[in-house]
Amino acid sequence: MPNEELRVAVLGAGAIANQHFDAIRATEGFAACAVADIDSGKSGEIARLYGIKAYRDYRELIEQERPDVAVIALPHFLHRETAVFAAEHGCHLMLEKPMALSVSECDEIIEAGRKADIRILVGHTQHYIAENILAKSIIESGELGKLVMIQDARHTNYFHESRPQWFLDKEKSGGGILANLGTHSIDKIQWLTDRTVRKLTASASYYGSRGNVEGSGMIYLELDDGVPATIVQSGYLGAPRNETELIFTGGMLKLVTGESLWISRGGNYEKLGATESANPFELQYSDLLTAIRNHSETSCTPEYARNVIAVLEAVYRSAETGSEQILRRRS
Numbered sequence: 001m002p003n004e005e006l007r008v009a010v011l012g013a014g015a016i017a018n019q020h021f022d023a024i025r026a027t028e029g030f031a032a033c034a035v036a037d038i039d040s041g042k043s044g045e046i047a048r049l050y051g052i053k054a055y056r057d058y059r060e061l062i063e064q065e066r067p068d069v070a071v072i073a074l075p076h077f078l079h080r081e082t083a084v085f086a087a088e089h090g091c092h093l094m095l096e097k098p099m100a101l102s103v104s105e106c107d108e109i110i111e112a113g114r115k116a117d118i119r120i121l122v123g124h125t126q127h128y129i130a131e132n133i134l135a136k137s138i139i140e141s142g143e144l145g146k147l148v149m150i151q152d153a154r155h156t157n158y159f160h161e162s163r164p165q166w167f168l169d170k171e172k173s174g175g176g177i178l179a180n181l182g183t184h185s186i187d188k189i190q191w192l193t194d195r196t197v198r199k200l201t202a203s204a205s206y207y208g209s210r211g212n213v214e215g216s217g218m219i220y221l222e223l224d225d226g227v228p229a230t231i232v233q234s235g236y237l238g239a240p241r242n243e244t245e246l247i248f249t250g251g252m253l254k255l256v257t258g259e260s261l262w263i264s265r266g267g268n269y270e271k272l273g274a275t276e277s278a279n280p281f282e283l284q285y286s287d288l289l290t291a292i293r294n295h296s297e298t299s300c301t302p303e304y305a306r307n308v309i310a311v312l313e314a315v316y317r318s319a320e321t322g323s324e325q326i327l328r329r330r331s
């Protein structure tokens with residue numbers, strides 16, 4: 001018997017919603033059924049574009065539509081309540097990053113998911129970007145020797161006028177550039193190297209033109225086996241940059257995230273062509289579908305995503321107190 005098509009509802013009709021709807025449309029086995037947003041102008045536009053029903057209240061959507069999958073593409077402070085509500089109604093979850101505001105909120109989502117026996121994929125997009133997948137395979141092959149250190153740098157105008165205000169309100173977003181974009185870097189470093197953060201120190205600055213969140217941060221961290229890494233992020237005015245350099249005993253890799261991958265075996269960097277060209281959002285959806293059909297784990301589990309939030313909490317603790325944070329003792 002052919003597999004039944006699963007109905008997908010998206011909660012949140014904001015900036016990222018279209019990428020979700022396009023990927024749902026491209027995934028055989030999924031069909032979008034509805035969208036919810038408190039801004040009925042936004043949800044109405046999406047509903048017209050994709051030929052689906054719009055709701056203002058996400059609870060009403062879930063109770064009436066009974067979707068198989070709920071996509072949580074909402075402000076961070078709503079992730080926990082919506083994920084738990086959808087899980088309690090039996091929906092599998094495509095949950096946008098960062099997973100939630102705190103480790104304890106992540107635990108509530110994990111518990112609700114366990115009780116409902118649903119699949120959850122947390123949208124850490126870094127895992128699905130073609131150049132990142134290629135970089136990970138080179139790291140795993142060992143061809144560049146032993147990994148020695150990593151430096152990750154991101155510069156973007158974080159306080160631009162079109163950024164929704166909730167991103168700049170600590171209560172609603174969980175933090176500024178470090179919570180929103182720093183979590184991408186924490187995830188990228190851990191996932192690429194298949195290691196976790198063991199300890200860190202961090203500092204942050206608060207000179208944003210609006211809101212109460214940090215506008216820059218610097219993190220020095222060590223992975224399980226002592227490999228050191230720096231994450232440097234600035235959201236003030238300047239030249240945009242999003243680069244991760246991995247330094248080995250036999251060469252270097254440079255990732256310009258979402259754009260290109262470069263390799264050096266001793267000379268200047270040479271550009272590598274990424275072989276995998278599928279859209280990252282489509283890869284996320286096809287992975288979730290496989291996990292639902294096979295009743296298996298997704299490629300980005302809530303337990304993994306909880307760990308990213310644990311590191312972020314340690315970053316803020318260190319920035320506030322000035323002290324080193326140990327996440328894991330050396331075994």
Ligand SMILES: NC(=O)c1ccc[n+]([C@@H]2O[C@H](COP(=O)([O-])OP(=O)(O)OC[C@H]3O[C@@H](n4cnc5c(N)ncnc54)[C@H](O)[C@@H]3O)[C@@H](O)[C@H]2O)c1
Nearest residue numbers: 012013014015016036037038039073074075096097125164
């Ligand atoms: N994976 C990625 O690379 C990536 C990129 C961008 C955003 N994101 C994540 O996606 C999520 C959404 O981000 P965004 O940029 O689309 O934000 P956004 O502000 O553009 O969209 C959020 C939407 O939620 C709606 N909303 C607010 N409260 C609501 C409620 N109670 N009920 C229903 N709707 C409500 C708003 O009206 C808005 O349309 C965040 O978790 C963000 O971090 C991920």
